[in-house]
Amino acid sequence: MPAASDALVRARSLTKRFNAFTAVDGIDFEVPAGGSFGFLGPNGAGKTSTMRMIACASPVTSGELRVIGMDPRTDAREIKARLGVVPQIDNLDQELTVRENLEMYARYFDIPAAVARQRASELLEFVQLAERAKDQVEPLSGGMKRRLTIARALINEPELVILDEPTTGLDPQARHLLWERLYQLKRRGATLIITTHYMDEAEQLCDRLVVMDKARIVAEGSPRQLIDQYSTREVLELRLPDADRGRRNGQLDGLADRIEELPDRTLLYTDDGERALDAVHARQIPVESALVRRSSLEDVFLRLTGRTLVE
Amino acid sequence: MQRSGSLAPAARVFLRNWLVYRRIWYRSLFFGFLQPFMFLTAMGVGLGGLLVASRAAFGGLDYIHFLGPGLLAATAMQVATFESTYPIMNKIMWGRNYEAMLSTPLGTRHIVLGELGWIGFRLATVAAIFLVVLTIFRITATPIALLAVPVTVLTGWGFSASLIAFTATQRNDLGFSWIFRFVINPLFLFSGTFFPLTQLPAPLQVAAWATPLFHAAELIRGLILNRLDPATAPLHLLYLVVFAAVGVALADRNLARRMRA
Ligand SMILES: Nc1ncnc2c1ncn2[C@@H]1O[C@H](COP(=O)(O)OP(=O)(O)OP(=O)(O)O)[C@@H](O)[C@H]1O
Numbered sequence: 001m002p003a004a005s006d007a008l009v010r011a012r013s014l015t016k017r018f019n020a021f022t023a024v025d026g027i028d029f030e031v032p033a034g035g036s037f038g039f040l041g042p043n044g045a046g047k048t049s050t051m052r053m054i055a056c057a058s059p060v061t062s063g064e065l066r067v068i069g070m071d072p073r074t075d076a077r078e079i080k081a082r083l084g085v086v087p088q089i090d091n092l093d094q095e096l097t098v099r100e101n102l103e104m105y106a107r108y109f110d111i112p113a114a115v116a117r118q119r120a121s122e123l124l125e126f127v128q129l130a131e132r133a134k135d136q137v138e139p140l141s142g143g144m145k146r147r148l149t150i151a152r153a154l155i156n157e158p159e160l161v162i163l164d165e166p167t168t169g170l171d172p173q174a175r176h177l178l179w180e181r182l183y184q185l186k187r188r189g190a191t192l193i194i195t196t197h198y199m200d201e202a203e204q205l206c207d208r209l210v211v212m213d214k215a216r217i218v219a220e221g222s223p224r225q226l227i228d229q230y231s232t233r234e235v236l237e238l239r240l241p242d243a244d245r246g247r248r249n250g251q252l253d254g255l256a257d258r259i260e261e262l263p264d265r266t267l268l269y270t271d272d273g274e275r276a277l278d279a280v281h282a283r284q285i286p287v288e289s290a291l292v293r294r295s296s297l298e299d300v301f302l303r304l305t306g307r308t309l310v311e
Numbered sequence: 312m313q314r315s316g317s318l319a320p321a322a323r324v325f326l327r328n329w330l331v332y333r334r335i336w337y338r339s340l341f342f343g344f345l346q347p348f349m350f351l352t353a354m355g356v357g358l359g360g361l362l363v364a365s366r367a368a369f370g371g372l373d374y375i376h377f378l379g380p381g382l383l384a385a386t387a388m389q390v391a392t393f394e395s396t397y398p399i400m401n402k403i404m405w406g407r408n409y410e411a412m413l414s415t416p417l418g419t420r421h422i423v424l425g426e427l428g429w430i431g432f433r434l435a436t437v438a439a440i441f442l443v444v445l446t447i448f449r450i451t452a453t454p455i456a457l458l459a460v461p462v463t464v465l466t467g468w469g470f471s472a473s474l475i476a477f478t479a480t481q482r483n484d485l486g487f488s489w490i491f492r493f494v495i496n497p498l499f500l501f502s503g504t505f506f507p508l509t510q511l512p513a514p515l516q517v518a519a520w521a522t523p524l525f526h527a528a529e530l531i532r533g534l535i536l537n538r539l540d541p542a543t544a545p546l547h548l549l550y551l552v553v554f555a556a557v558g559v560a561l562a563d564r565n566l567a568r569r570m571r572a
């Protein structure tokens with residue numbers, strides 16, 4: 001294989017079909033070694049389908065896919081030996097204890113028992129579950145199960161860790177703890193692929209990301225680049241009285257580079273939100289509430305697809 | 312090369328089941344003893360005592376001698392069936408154990424081999440305890456009876472592999488009650504476990520003759536009572552080997568299809 005790139009994962013026209021339905025529609029991307037790479041997209045965008053192909057859990061329908069320089073069609077065993085996988089739906093072994101989950105999983109990788117015990121202890125410390133080592137898995141909280149799944153994914157010291165919605169369903173505290181652990185993991189040199197439909201998560205964790213929608217990639221870049229490219233520096237969010245909704249035509253014209261009408265809010269995209277707000281007041285437009293904030297990936301997504309990310 | 316390469320990974324699937332089982336093994340052994348003990352007391356001693364006039368129909372045997380070995384064959388079927396339906400469905404769908412295993416270097420073939428190895432181990436313990444019970448009732452004739460252990464395992468593999476193959480095609484557990492009602496229960500009742508097939512109407516005799524449990528019951532009975540018929544025994548054995556081989560091939564194929572969506 002030519003040393004074409006130092007990408008850990010490379011996809012060309014990657015496609016996944018379930019019978020007639022196309023879940024991933026000819027996408028191209030490259031995940032560089034080191035750092036973390038995000039797949040941001042709404043429900044059904046095709047994130048999990050893509051992750052499962054990378055993890056050799058689901059056959060590629062067509063197109064080219066290389067993972068750590070190998071082909072999932074022929075080298076699945078070798079690839080899987082070097083991957084860590086955190087699936088969207090937990091698949092911890094409910095009949096084993098916390099520690100047994102790690103040690104047994106290590107045995108599946110042919111890791112000797114003594115090494116498995118050692119690594120299990122370190123990883124339980126790392127995800128702050130050492131006190132629960134002897135407990136059954138079932139009564140753990142959602143966040144603890146997620147942390148255990150991450151610890152399990154690290155048992156074979158993988159070069160590449162795939163995390164499919166690592167924090168969905170967790171409360172903010174549990175999410176922040178997880179983010180912090182993932183950040184540590186990245187600093188140790190692992191490459192992470194993270195899917196999420198939380199834009200704050202993507203902004204926090206991802207060095208680069210692709211935005212997926214309806215089986216396709218609609219944009220790619222660092223969070224900063226995407227925001228610069230597809231949005232303005234600031235956003236003025238207005239809540240206007242319902243009665244005015246219909247009669248607002250033209251009232252706001254010229255106050256911003258772009259205006260988005262959402263069911264509950266109106267968004268004015270501009271590099272200077274405060275000035276836009278002053279102008280709104282100057283025109284004596286009645287406003288229930290107003291907020292000036294920086295642009296986020298949410299705005300990028302809205303711009304690209306005309307829809308909000310989390311319905 | 313390929314084959315020996317499959318055994319070490321399969322052994323880890325076996326090990327996983329052992330980790331779970333070792334917490335309950337004594338319970339399992341206790342019930343493994345209690346069940347045949349009660350059955351043989353009730354039906355062998357209690358009911359069989361009333362059948363002394365019919366010894367000719369049971370090949371000149373006391374009823375309990377006819378029943379005991381047949382019951383071992385039927386137990387092999389039941390244990391294999393139980394272990395290969397809901398628990399396998401759980402590992403495919405509800406608990407997703409196989410998904411987790413398959414994200415490691417393990418493949419579906421290792422899973423099938425590991426599960427069958429486990430079933431084999433379970434059935435060997437079931438058969439061993441059963442032989443103890445049969446010996447208490449003075450049913451075992453000679454040490455040849457020990458050969459009933461591998462035949463019980465072989466019988467269980469046939470049922471287990473076939474049911475793993477079936478389970479791998481199912482999207483919910485509705486199919487199981489169908490299998491229990493229309494396959495397992497009729498086999499249990501009409502395969503020469505409780506009475507000789509000659510008691511059945513001729514067409515049913517032919518049907519029963521074609522079932523795996525009949526051949527298992529005949530072979531196990533012959534071994535335990537040391538009354539093996541050298542003319543038919545190899546055929547019974549051949550039937551069970553083919554049954555298991557076809558089952559394993561189907562299980563391997565169906566589980567691979569199921570897990571690679
Ligand atoms: N095994 C399957 N059979 C048929 N269709 C499937 C299968 N798996 C996924 N799909 C469909 O493919 C599409 C993409 O699903 P996928 O799970 O990849 O999306 P996702 O981006 O991960 O969404 P979410 O955020 O909800 O997890 C969906 O419409 C889904 O219904």
Ligand SMILES: [Mg+2]
Pocket residue numbers: 047048049088164
């Ligand atoms: Mg998903």
